[in-house]
Amino acid sequence: MTQTGAPASRVTARAPLEVRLGRAAIVAFAIYLIFPTFAYYIENPHPWRIPGILLAIAVLALYIAAGCTGPRGPWHRWAVGVMALLVYLPLPFLGEWWAASGVFLAAMALGILPRPYPLPAYLLVVAAETAKSMVLGDDLVGGLSWTLSVSVAAIPLAGLTHFAETARVLYATRAELAMVEVAAQRARAMGELEGILGSRIDAIAEQGRRVVAGVEGDAENVKKELGRMLDMAREAQREMRGFAHREQRLPSGNPDYQK
Numbered sequence: 001m002t003q004t005g006a007p008a009s010r011v012t013a014r015a016p017l018e019v020r021l022g023r024a025a026i027v028a029f030a031i032y033l034i035f036p037t038f039a040y041y042i043e044n045p046h047p048w049r050i051p052g053i054l055l056a057i058a059v060l061a062l063y064i065a066a067g068c069t070g071p072r073g074p075w076h077r078w079a080v081g082v083m084a085l086l087v088y089l090p091l092p093f094l095g096e097w098w099a100a101s102g103v104f105l106a107a108m109a110l111g112i113l114p115r116p117y118p119l120p121a122y123l124l125v126v127a128a129e130t131a132k133s134m135v136l137g138d139d140l141v142g143g144l145s146w147t148l149s150v151s152v153a154a155i156p157l158a159g160l161t162h163f164a165e166t167a168r169v170l171y172a173t174r175a176e177l178a179m180v181e182v183a184a185q186r187a188r189a190m191g192e193l194e195g196i197l198g199s200r201i202d203a204i205a206e207q208g209r210r211v212v213a214g215v216e217g218d219a220e221n222v223k224k225e226l227g228r229m230l231d232m233a234r235e236a237q238r239e240m241r242g243f244a245h246r247e248q249r250l251p252s253g254n255p256d257y258q259k
Contacts, residue, residue, distance in 0.1 A: 016171045022164030023068040040097045063104045067161040070168045080108045102129045103153045111158030
């Protein structure tokens, strides 16, 4: 309800187009990156085939959940830690094909952690990826080449994540500014209404005092004075309805969109 009693409209929650496009791009690119790992464990009789598929689904779901939600909170930092466990702990059992999951950890470090953590965390992941490649049998050149491949895939994914979150923040900020503007308009309208009604009530009171003073006089004059009071009351009622109608037409300024 508004301050005048008129029912307030409610804006249906829906993410803006730019945010939805950014999140759709994150999902599509993440699926593209994890698909070769899925295909390998599905098509080859690896002893850890089922766990590999399930863990790949977990990595994909965790990145999408962290990258496509906002605002950034403590759980996003915990999500990066969980991703690190998913990437490195199963590696001895799942073999070199699981190494590709490091792309998601690098992208989370760059795209999800708050400042000033992204760059140090990303450099730490890069060093870990180089060491991982060498542990799996590559020399230093091969390890650096693998790290470059991880970076080439992780940076665009992190960029998409940043784009979606920046678009969300911009739209959320615009919604908050709209709420402030609507509140200011309503405050001005209520101030005007208070002034007009106050003057009308003062006029009616003055007219009432005249009627009381002349109650023993001519009945016709009393009737006229009462008629003027009624006209003033009706005018005040019309003005109040007009202000209520104006406020009802104002946007609610309270969109549900936050995420």
